[in-house]
Amino acid sequence: VFETTVTIDDGPDMPEKNLRLFRQMQGRPDGPLSWFGGMLSEDEFRQAMVEERRLIYEFKVHHSYGMG
Secondary structure (H helix, E strand, O other): OEEEEEEEEOOOOHHHHHHHHHHHHHOOOOOOEEEOOEEEOHHHHHHHHHHOOOOEEEEEEEEEOOOO
16 A cells, blocks of 8 residues: 555647657667557657547655565
């Protein structure tokens, strides 16, 4: 169990923020990104983020509970 504060980031710069986030997650500093089994250019990836209305949720954990 986590006690958190959640920030929902949904501004006009979300396609670019998602691009940076997925570059970090995929370990790809440049070039195409993997998306649902295919590879997308930066422009295609940004467009996919717009079409899917992708947001970023940031969780700040205050406390965590549980076993081991």
